[in-house]
Amino acid sequence: MEQKQLKKIDIIFGWDDKCTPIQVVEKTIKKTPENIILDMIDSGLKGRGGAGFPTGLKWKFCRNEDSDTKYVICNADEGEPGTFKDREILDRVPEKIFAGMTICGFVIGAREGYMYVRGEYNFMLKALDKKIELFNKQLRDLKVDFQIYLRSGSGAYVCGEESALFESMEGKRGEPRNKPPYPTVAGYNNKPTVINNVETLVYTSEICRMGPEQFKALGTKDSRGSKVFSVSGDTPIAGIYELELGMPLKDFVEEFGDGDTKAIQVGGASGHCVPRKKFNDTIIGFEGIPTGGSMMIFNSSRSMYNVLHDYLEFFTEESCGQCTPCRIGCQQLLKGIEAVKKGERPPTYLDDLKRLTSTMKIAAKCGLGQSVANPFTSIVDNFREEIIY
Amino acid sequence: MTNTEVLIHELVEKHGKTRNALMPVLQGVVAREKFLSEEAMIAVARELDLSAADVYGTASFYTFLDTKPRGKNILRVCKTISCHMQGKDAIIRAIEDHLMVKVGETTHDKKFTLLTANCLGWCHKGPVLLINDEVFPSMTPEKAIEIIEDFSKKTN
Ligand SMILES: Cc1cc2nc3c(=O)[nH]c(=O)nc-3n(C[C@H](O)[C@H](O)[C@H](O)COP(=O)(O)O)c2cc1C
Ligand code: SF4
Ligand code: FES
Numbered sequence: 001m002e003q004k005q006l007k008k009i010d011i012i013f014g015w016d017d018k019c020t021p022i023q024v025v026e027k028t029i030k031k032t033p034e035n036i037i038l039d040m041i042d043s044g045l046k047g048r049g050g051a052g053f054p055t056g057l058k059w060k061f062c063r064n065e066d067s068d069t070k071y072v073i074c075n076a077d078e079g080e081p082g083t084f085k086d087r088e089i090l091d092r093v094p095e096k097i098f099a100g101m102t103i104c105g106f107v108i109g110a111r112e113g114y115m116y117v118r119g120e121y122n123f124m125l126k127a128l129d130k131k132i133e134l135f136n137k138q139l140r141d142l143k144v145d146f147q148i149y150l151r152s153g154s155g156a157y158v159c160g161e162e163s164a165l166f167e168s169m170e171g172k173r174g175e176p177r178n179k180p181p182y183p184t185v186a187g188y189n190n191k192p193t194v195i196n197n198v199e200t201l202v203y204t205s206e207i208c209r210m211g212p213e214q215f216k217a218l219g220t221k222d223s224r225g226s227k228v229f230s231v232s233g234d235t236p237i238a239g240i241y242e243l244e245l246g247m248p249l250k251d252f253v254e255e256f257g258d259g260d261t262k263a264i265q266v267g268g269a270s271g272h273c274v275p276r277k278k279f280n281d282t283i284i285g286f287e288g289i290p291t292g293g294s295m296m297i298f299n300s301s302r303s304m305y306n307v308l309h310d311y312l313e314f315f316t317e318e319s320c321g322q323c324t325p326c327r328i329g330c331q332q333l334l335k336g337i338e339a340v341k342k343g344e345r346p347p348t349y350l351d352d353l354k355r356l357t358s359t360m361k362i363a364a365k366c367g368l369g370q371s372v373a374n375p376f377t378s379i380v381d382n383f384r385e386e387i388i389y
Numbered sequence: 390m391t392n393t394e395v396l397i398h399e400l401v402e403k404h405g406k407t408r409n410a411l412m413p414v415l416q417g418v419v420a421r422e423k424f425l426s427e428e429a430m431i432a433v434a435r436e437l438d439l440s441a442a443d444v445y446g447t448a449s450f451y452t453f454l455d456t457k458p459r460g461k462n463i464l465r466v467c468k469t470i471s472c473h474m475q476g477k478d479a480i481i482r483a484i485e486d487h488l489m490v491k492v493g494e495t496t497h498d499k500k501f502t503l504l505t506a507n508c509l510g511w512c513h514k515g516p517v518l519l520i521n522d523e524v525f526p527s528m529t530p531e532k533a534i535e536i537i538e539d540f541s542k543k544t545n
Contacts, residue, residue, distance in 0.1 A: 081469045081508040119416075119453045120509050122522040154416060155452030157507060171411030173450035189409075230512065232471040238513035269470075296471060296512075310470040314507055320450075 002220045003283065004246035006255055009218065009226040011206050012199065012242050013092055019209050021099035022138045028208040029144065033063060033107040040204060043212035044224030049075055049160075049197030050267070050292040051367070055204060058194055061184040062108040065192035070110040072101045073169075073188060073195040076117040077153055077160035080268035081314060082294030085228040086198040087121055088240050093202065094128060098135045098148055100201030103208055104194055105146040113148045114188070116165055119155045157318040161366050162187070162195045164320065175322045176366035199228055199293070220246035223285030233265075233297035234258050249274055249282040252295070260299040263382070268294035269311040270371035273304070273378040304383035308337060311375045319368060326369025329360045333376060340388055347388045350380050394432050396421060401436045411437060411447055415454050423463060423502075424455040452506070460495040460502035461544050464537070465519040468505040471512035480516050481505070483530030484537065500544050501537070 019027070028036060040056030047053045062070060074097055078086040089097065101113040115132075117125065129150055136147050151169055153159050159168045163177035166188045187193025196204070203225065207215050216224045223245035232238045235256045243252075253261050263275045266282075266289045274282050274289065282288055298307065312334040321327045336353045339345040357373035364370045380387055390398070400417040404410035414437070418429050425448050434441040448454045466472075466481050481492060484503055488496050495502040511517045514526035518533055525536055 078510055079508065082471060082512050083508075084510040084512055087510045118510070119451075120506070120519065123524055151412070152416060153451075154412065154419075154454050155506070156450065168412060169409065171408040171447060173447055175450075232512035232515075233474060240513070265470075302474065306473070307470060310473055314469060317507065 002246065003248055004220060004244050006247045006251035007244040009242045009244055011215075011226060012089060012096075012202055012228055015093070016209065021093075021095035021205060022135065022142070024099050024205050024209045025102050025139070025144065026142055028103050029106050033109075036103065036107050036208070037063065039207060039212045043207045043215045044219075045200070045203055045207060045215065046223070046286060047197055048199040048203070048227060048292065050080070050270075050290075052286050052290050055196065055200055058184060058196070059104060059107050061182075062192050062194045065185060067192050069189070069191045070108050071188045071191055071193040072104045072108070072110045072113040073165070073193055074101055074113065074115040074198060074201055075160060075162065075165060075195055076115055076121070076198050077157075077165060078118055078121075078198070079157035079160045079318075080270065080292050080294050081311075082230060082232055082265070082268045082296045083292055084230045084232075085240050085293050087124075089198050089202060089228070090117065090121065090128060091124060094131050095135060096202045096205050097198055098132065099205035099208075100196070100203075101148060102139060102144065102146050103204060104196070104201070106144070108192070108194055110194075111145050111147070113146060114151050114169065115148065116151045116153060116159075116169060118153045118160075122152060125150065125152060156320075157314075158320045158366070158368055161368065164366070165195065166193070173320070175320045176368075178365065197292075218244050220283075220285055220287065222287040223290075227291075227293060229291075229293050229295050231256050231295045231297070233295075234261065234299035234302070235297045243284075245285040246287075247284055248280065249284060249289075250279040252284065253279055253297075256295070257297055258299055260301075261297055262300045262302065263298045263304065265294070265296040265298070265307070265375070267291040267374075268296075269314050270368070270374060272374050273307075273382065275382040304379055304386045305337070305341060308375065308379045308387065309334070312337065312372075315368065315372050320366075323363075323365040323369065325360045325363040326365070326372070329356055329364070329369065330372060332356060333372065337387055347384075350384065350387065354380060391428070393418070393422065393426070393429050397429065397432045397436055401433075406437060408437065408439065411439070411444070415444075415448055419454055423459040423461065424457060426458075430456070458495070460499050462500060462520055462540050463502050463504060465504045465506040465509070467507070467509045467511075467515065467517040467519070469508035469512075471508070472515035472517055475515035477516040479530050480518065480528050480533050483533055487534050487537065500541055 159174040
């Protein structure tokens with residue numbers, strides 16, 4: 001398999017004085033929407049919010065919908081445990097996000113864009129609002145028919161799920177909808193909507209600035225470009241790093257570990273736990289373990305029981321409760337590992353619980369309930385003794 | 390009209406008389422009053438032409454839209470894994486001892502409510518304390534108490 005070495009990149013936070021975000025907009029809208037879509041598809045950019053859907057295709061699907069009203073939404077609900085990169089982007093280079101939203105609006109034919117920022121980031125709303133106002137004015141001066149508005153969440157992880165986010169913006173409980181219809185057909189206000197992650201939108205504007213070639217020169221066939229990682233846990237250098245995709249986890253551990261790394265949780269609570277023995281042959285990218293950017297490092301002093309317990313508590317609290325497999329499933333998994341730990345249930349009960357997670361994967365309505373199997377199986381399979389004793 | 394009703398009327402003027410304005414309106418009430426009283430939810434329902442049950446249904450879904458009375462300052466300590474590993478238990482214990490409340494409770498003088506929260510997005514600088522909308526990363530028990538004392542002096 002194609003492999004890359006760990007390489008630090010400076011695209012997201014870099015600043016080009018000769019081509020600022022508003023200038024990127026000005027230059028890009030001279031092209032046709034079709035050509036911009038071709039550039040996006042050519043770049044190979046896939047969504048950075050977790051699911052990894054090709055961005056160019058998403059834009060194309062929405063452009064093809066016939067509707068007077070369409071929307072662009074920036075998903076800044078960043079709630080996955082261990083992720084803090086979107087906050088840094090919102091703080092340092094928000095204009096690049098606005099540029100990405102505007103270009104998307106031009107491509108799909110939307111006049112309104114919304115940023116949905118999690119309530120935990122309320123402290124930055126004032127500054128963000130000012131910057132949006134300025135950008136909106138620049139757009140009006142350029143006679144671009146697109147304006148950006150700010151919305152905020154109120155402390156619900158599930159509202160990061162795109163259809164729950166629409167419900168929340170419509171003043172309802174943040175309960176995910178059935179799919180299809182997909183957002184590109186019926187999203188916010190049931191109108192065709194493109195919803196992209198903060199980081200994805202920045203890359204779209206950067207691809208327009210530097211051309212798709214430079215972006216796709218980075219990464220591998222299945223994972224083009226770079227990605228911002230949020231590194232936390234047992235590391236001397238916790239923080240935010242933009243890295244080329246396609247590196248083996250071994251390189252990552254050498255760079256960021258504290259010399260005693262036992263496991264890495266890739267992709268936050270809903271991601272996968274990779275134990276030391278698999279560092280060599282695990283690739284960070286869509287061909288290996290995809291990630292929204294959360295990398296939590298655990299050294300040998302950590303109990304993986306506590307880690308799993310924390311994750312299950314998180315899901316139990318954050319499940320919207322709408323569907324039974326997830327609502328009851330999360331509670332039973334949590335109770336189940338507690339019972340095994342206390343010796344009230346035999347170790348083989350863990351296998352029953354694993355079967356429960358496979359049911360949840362099939363029967364749960366949204367990604368939250370479906371992904372509980374990821375941390376559960378990967379931790380139970382690799383650290384079974386720690387869960388039992 | 391009561392103060393709350395005036396506030397709600399202003400918020401509805403600003404955000405529009407539509408269902409889509411419900412979240413911003415509720416958030417505006419919480420920003421000032423820290424929680425949504427029954428009176429506030431009924432007034433919002435009236436202004437937006439919704440049923441009160443609908444308003445309560447939305448409000449009760451969101452952690453930050455409290456429907457129980459809260460103190461003038463809301464303390465939220467992150468309890469998710471990275472902060473757990475960096476010592477959130479010691480922070481919570483120190484605050485509990487200092488304010489003489491347990492998690493979920495409000496002090497007698499109504500100055501503080503102590504709560505926990507899930508990941509606040511500062512995992513590289515844990516443990517993290519959120520006071521109202523303000524973030525305090527890299528907490529130690531001593532620093533947390535000091536900051537809370539500062540808030541206590543500012544709050545009457
Ligand atoms: C429970 C849950 C939470 C999610 N939270 C977020 C989030 O905080 N930010 C985000 O961009 N995507 C989140 N997503 C993914 C979104 O549903 C959606 O796929 C994404 O915003 C699409 O943008 P992208 O194509 O640019 O990645 C979440 C998904 C689920 C199931
Ligand atoms: S899977 Fe969980 S979060 Fe998703 S809709 Fe069902 S109950 Fe809600
Ligand atoms: S785990 Fe506490 S801020 Fe992320």
